[in-house]
Amino acid sequence: MIEFATAEQTAFALMEKAGIEIPDDYLGGIEAMANKEDESLSSFVLNAMMENWQAAKDDRRPMCADTGLPRYYIKVGNEAKLEGGFVALEKALRQATARATQEIPLRPNRVHPLWR
Template identity: 30%
Template sequence: MITQEQIANAVCEIYKEAAIILPTDVKNALKNAYDVEESDIAKLNIKSILDNIDIAEEKGIPMCQDTGLPIIFVKLGKVEVENLQEGIIEGVKKATQTVPLRTNVVDPLTRKNTGNNIGKSIPQINVELSDKPELELTVFPKGFGSENNNKLAMLLPGEGIDGIKKFFKEAIISAGGKPCPPTVIGVGIGGSSDMVMKLAKKALLRPVGDKNEDKRLANLEDELLTIANDTGIGPMGLGGKTTTLGVNIELADTHTAGLPVGVCVQCWAARHASITLKDE
C-alpha cells in the first residue's frame, strides 16, 4: 500500500522542486527566445529572467515571490492508496514550512489568510483514473498574475476555427504584459464550460514545443503561437518578438449546440513537477 506518509513526503519533495527548478523545456524555450529577440529591452528582460532562474537554483530558493495556488494533478492507477487527500494536504503544509512557500490562500470574501496554503477545497486536487499499477502526482503551483487573465468563451458552433482564433487573439491582447510574458498558453476546446477550463490548464502540463499527436491541433497550435507573437507585446509587455513560448491544446468532444473554448495563461514561471509512486 502507498501510505499517507509516502504521499505527504512525495508532495513536499515535488513542491520544492517545482518552486525552485523550472522544467528544462521552458528554460530552453527562454534561451531560444533570447537568441531570437533583437531589441535591447526584450533581450534584457529575458536575460533577467534567465539570471533569476539560475540564482533560484543555485541558492535553492523559489524563482518567484508568488509561489502560487496549490493545484495537484493525480493519476490514480490500480494501486492501494492510504488517505490520498490527507497525504496531499500534509505535503502542501510541509512544503509551505520547509521550502518555504508564501502563504497565498485566503477566504475569498473576508480575504483572511489561512496561513498554511490549505483552505476550503484547496489544494485543488484533480483526479484522473489510470490502468497503470502506480500513483502519479504532479504539483502545479499557479501564480495569479497569469491566472487572472484566463478566459472562457461559449462560442456558437458556426464560429468554428476562425472564432477560436479571434477569441484567442482577444485574450492575448487583453492580457498584455500583466501575466509576466513570455507566457505559455493552454487552450481547451470542447467539453462543457467547466471541463474546457480544466482542459486548458491540463494542456500546460505538456512540454513547451511538444508536437500535438493530433495533426489538426498541431497545426492550430502553430497558428495560435504566431497570432500571439505577432501582437508584439513581448517579454514583460515591453515589446518584442516573444510574447508566448508555446501554445498547447487539449480537446474533448462537445454538445452539438456549442463550441466551448478556454484559454489558460501561464507566466514564464511555468512550474510543475511530478513523481510516480508504486505499491512495493
C-alpha cells in the same frame, strides 16, 4: 500499498520541483529568444529571467514570489491501496502543502483572517 509518508513526501517533492526548477527545453527556448532578440529591453528582461532561474536553482528557493495555489490531479488504478484510504491521501497532501509553505518556503496564499 502506498504508505502515508510516501504520499506526503512525494507531494512535497513535486511542489519543490514545480516552484524551483525549469524544464531544460523551456529554458533552452528562452535562451534562444534572448540570443536572437534585437531590442535591448526585451533582451534585458529575458536575461533577467534566466538569472532569476539560475539563482532559484542555486539557492533552492522559488523562482517567483507568487507560487500560485496548489492543485493536485491524481489518477489511481483500480487495485491501488493507500494506507488510511483516500481520506488519508487528502491529509497527506494538506500536510505536504503546509510543510512546503514553511520549508521551501512558498508564499502563504490563504491565511485565516483572524489567526494569521
